[in-house]
Amino acid sequence: MCNLAQDNFKWFGEGFSGFPKRLPEDCIEYIIHIINPTLSPNQTRAHLLSLQKASSLLQKKLLKDYIWQRDPFALSLVHEEGQWLLRGCTNYGDSIADEWLIVYLLRELSMQFSDAWIRVYDTDGEFLLIEAANALPKWLNPEVAENRVWIHDAKLLVLPLSNPSKPQPLTLKESLAAISGSPSTFQHLRAVEAEAFRRLMPYPGAITQNQHYATVPIPRKLAAILHASPRYVAPAVESFYLRDPIALRSLQPKDAKRLRFPPEDFVNVSVCFTRILFAQLRSQEWAPPGIWSEALASLSEAAGNGGAVEKVEIGIKLAAGFEMLIKDNKNADKQAVREIELLLEDIESGNEALPTDQEIAMWSAREDDEKWLDINFEDFEKELAGKGANSSDTPKSGEANEEQNRGFGDKAAQENLRKMVERFEAFLNDDDAGIEGAEGLDDMDFDNDDPEDDDAVDDSDEEEEIEFDEAEFARMMREMMGMPSEDDKVTLIDEARALARAEELGSDEEEELNDGDEIRKVMERIEAELNESGALDLDITPRKIVASKGAVKGKGKRRAVELVQEYEGESEDDGEVDIDFNLAKNLLESLKGQGGLAGPAGNLMGLMGVQFPPDEDDRVTVVNDRVER
Incomplete structure (x- = not known):
């Protein structure tokens, strides 16, 4: 059964009421209250016990040999917050049919007990309203739906908002108070009920339609177990379906005699599955190991045609699933496993004889068509x-x-x-639904459980439009990339050019332009800005190469000066200075990696107004500090 978190403990000081209770995955929970002011608490308890007994009788009538995917439908009498009630939780696994069967049973019980009020919900919450989403009134949204939906006298009833102008969530205590005080306020929304209960229309006939019988070869010992209780097939199929390497080890013990369901002494038996269990077993691709593979080969050879071979594979898978179910320690506490162990002990001790071929021939045989697959x-x-x-x-x-x-x-x-x-x-065809989504949203269409969300909604009303400053965005991107801003770059270029001209002039003209202190201050400022932007460490311009290699004499010196002049000449023509060559090279390589498609580098340069021509060659080299192809 489902293990539900308790929400009535206090760990972190006075006033803490526990963490919010959440259902495990694939679980449905159901609660039945008896609301009758004329009954005392003891009488209410006795009435609930009568309802519990009626539930057992209903299951015996409708669910003979029904196979639940995981947990069965069960009601337990509990005492919570001074009240007696019936509560249950079922893990239905992959079988949605189990979930809707439970809803059908609860609705049937509500017809037998007119003072029973039933709540049912699953991991998704009020799933009956989710099923009826197309017919819900506008106000009945997830923010207020919890604890408002009840099954009573085979009807789906909804408690309306007490104050439509200020919709608020409802607690279970408040909902029960409304049932006790003024049950007539509940609304019977027929359109919502029709949609919510639409899946119940095929019942009770759908109960048997969900079953599938197949005649498969299985070990005689396993045939005895399944004849005792067909419902054991569900945990065995799940063990095979969810098998892991550790579980598979149990199929290959050092001594084959240690197998509880060895693949031998096969007999053909009609096995009852649910459709989903049969589909899970049939769809699995599996290469059986060791003696299981030998048994499969032997049975397949005897079977002959393809359809019979498929049945052989299903029988081998089923026997392997039972073996893994029994051997896996994590299943030791399951009721089905304990019962199977007791049956095996009786068989292995000789207290219970295995069925003979004549006895098996007298068992009911049924073979269903598989066209539904x-x-x-x-x-x-x-x-x-x-x-x-x-x-x-x-x-x-x-x-x-x-x-x-x-x-x-x-x-x-x-x-x-x-x-x-x-x-x-x-x-x-809904004209009110546009490209932007649903229109006409009200306050309850926003998730405002957090008080901060209220402020956010208020602020959104005040802000009419958010403007995008392209120049500011470009400035921020240049700062993030280690590039100087436009203003700083212009100033830096002008001062660098002034310093270069001062170096080329004679000492007399240099004194006329600037004195030594001013030149030194300009140089220090340029160096500081280059260090700040990271360009000084990564710059591989000709001037830096010449400076890093020390003094150059003769033709080498003249060539270095020519390179510097050529580089500066290009910069003047372009009106730009290459602050970080490696950065540009990395951007080009990133653009190249995009292969002409959209990507971060292309989008970034596009936002800054930089467009690149298509790459015509994969080879990119650097010669004399230039990118050449």
Whole structure:
């Protein structure tokens, strides 16, 4: 059963009421209250016990040999906050059919007990309202829906807002007080009820339709176990379906005699599955190891055709699933495992004899068609188009029955798909729904559980429009990239050029332009700005190369001066100075890696107004501090 977190403890001081309670995944919880002012607490308790007994009788009547995916439907009598009530929680795993079967049982019980008020919810919350989302009134949104939805006298009732102008969430205590004080205030929204209970229409017939019988070869010992209780198939299939390397080790013990369900002495038995269990077992690709592989090969050879081989594979998988179920220590506390262990002890001790072939032949045999597993994509497309499987052509009389049974799945699946298509078409035809999404939102359409959200909503009302300052964004990006701003760059270029001209002039002209202190201050400022931007460490301009290699004589010195002049000449023509060559090179390589597609480097340069031509060659080299192809 589900393990629910308690929410009535205090660990961090007075006033702490516990962490919010959350259901585990794939769980449904249900609570039944008896609201009758004329009953004393003891009488209420006795009434709940009668309801619990009625639940058991209803299950015996409708669920004979029903196989639950994980946990069964069960009601426990509990005493909470001074009240007696019935509570239950079921882990339905992958079987949504189990969840809706529980809803059906609860609705049936509500018809038998007119003073019973039933709440049911799952991991997603009020899933009945989710099912009826297309018919909900505007005010009934997730912010206020909790504790407002009840099943009473086979009806779905909703407690309306006490103050529509200020919608607020509702506590369970407040909801129960409303039931006790003024039950007439609850609304019976028929459109919502029809949508919420739509999946219950096939019941109780859907209970047997969910089963699937298949005749498969299994070990005689396993046949005895399943004959004692068919429901053991569910945990065994799940053990095989969720197998891991540790569980698989149990299939290959050092001594084969240690196997509890050895792959030997096979007999053909009609095994009852649910459709989802059979599909899980059938869909698994598995290469059995050791003696399991030998058994599969031997049985397959005897079976002959393909359909029989598939049944052999299912039988081997089922036996392996039971072996892993029993051997895995994490399953030791499961009720099904304890019961299987007791049956095995009786068989292995000789207290219980294995069934003979004559006895097995007298067991009920049933073989169901597997066409529900097949998908006819032509019919599937017709259903998507809103047409029935037989709408396009009229079948011939001899083919009528066969054509009637064709489809991509069972009737429930077709009906669900048809409903989905209808809702999607309704959404597309909704003139009020635009590109921006739903219109006409009110305050309760925003998640404002956090008080800070209220301030955010108020601020959003005051702010009409947020402007984008492109120049400011470019300035911030240059700072992040270690590049000087436009103003600083212009100043730096002007001062650098002035210093260069001063160096080329004679000593007399140099004194006329600036004295030695001013030149030194300019040089220190340039060096500081270059260090701040990181350009000084990464710059590989000709001037820096010459300076780093010390004094150069003769032709080498003249060539170095020519390189510097050539570099500065290009900079003057372009009106820009290459502050960080490595940065530009990295950006080019990033753009090259995009292959002409959109990417971070291209987007960044585009925002700064820089456009690059397409890359025509993969080879990029640096010669004399220039990028050449």
